[in-house]
Amino acid sequence: MVISQLANAPVVLSQTTEDGKIEVRISLDQLYKLVELEVKGHDTAVLKSYEWFAKTAARELGITVGNCWSLRKPNKNRLTLLKSVFIYKKHRVQYEIRTQFHFLQFHNLTGSTADTFLEYIQRNLPEGVAMKVTKVAVQALPKHLVPPEQAVNVEESK
Numbered sequence: 001m002v003i004s005q006l007a008n009a010p011v012v013l014s015q016t017t018e019d020g021k022i023e024v025r026i027s028l029d030q031l032y033k034l035v036e037l038e039v040k041g042h043d044t045a046v047l048k049s050y051e052w053f054a055k056t057a058a059r060e061l062g063i064t065v066g067n068c069w070s071l072r073k074p075n076k077n078r079l080t081l082l083k084s085v086f087i088y089k090k091h092r093v094q095y096e097i098r099t100q101f102h103f104l105q106f107h108n109l110t111g112s113t114a115d116t117f118l119e120y121i122q123r124n125l126p127e128g129v130a131m132k133v134t135k136v137a138v139q140a141l142p143k144h145l146v147p148p149e150q151a152v153n154v155e156e157s158k
Contacts, residue, residue: 029110029112030110030111030114030137031108031110031137031138032108032109032110032114032135032136033107033108033136033137033138034105034106034107034135034136035105035106035109035114035118035133035134035136036103036104036105036106036133036134036136037054037103037104037106037121037131037132037133037134038101038103038133038134039051039102039103039104039129039131040100040101040102040129040130040131040132041099041100041126041129042098042099042100043100043128044100046126046128047070047100047102047129049126050102050125050129051068051102051104053121053124054104054121055068057120057121058106058117061116061117063106063107063109063113063117064106064107064108065104065105065106066104066105066107067103067105068105069102069103070100070102070103071100071101074098074101075098075099075101076097077096077098078094078095078096078097079094079095079097080093080094080095081093081094081095114135
């Protein structure tokens with residue numbers, strides 16, 4: 001199958017209403033070429049442990065694990081304050097916050113698998129760790145960009 005045809009893969013959803021009737025809806029599942037996680041926190045050991053957890057969960061679900069890397073140096077945010085609020089301007093204290101970043105990539109996911117996987121790993125996100133998810137979706141070419149011969153073949157395959 002061509003990737004553009006897979007972009008319209010059907011998903012069957014069933015739901016029981018209050019009347020006891022079963023509603024069946026067929027909708028198209030979204031395909032993702034790449035799902036990238038950006039995980040940031042202050043403790044390197046916690047981030048490494050969470051990276052191992054996410055990769056293990058992905059392998060159990062049959063998800064292709066791509067590149068996993070971290071930035072060499074942490075982001076440093078320095079804050080200088082007075083020791084005493086009103087007097088002694090010479091006496092200062094300097095605080096430093098170091099933020100570590102880890103990146104994980106997962107390839108070729110369906111929408112339902114991605115939702116299940118992301119919900120699972122977000123529920124198990126450690127305290128003090130933030131996550132940013134970036135998804136790259138696969139979409140069919142618009143009709144005005146498809147050559148006429150291929151447009152006829154795509155319509156026949158439906």
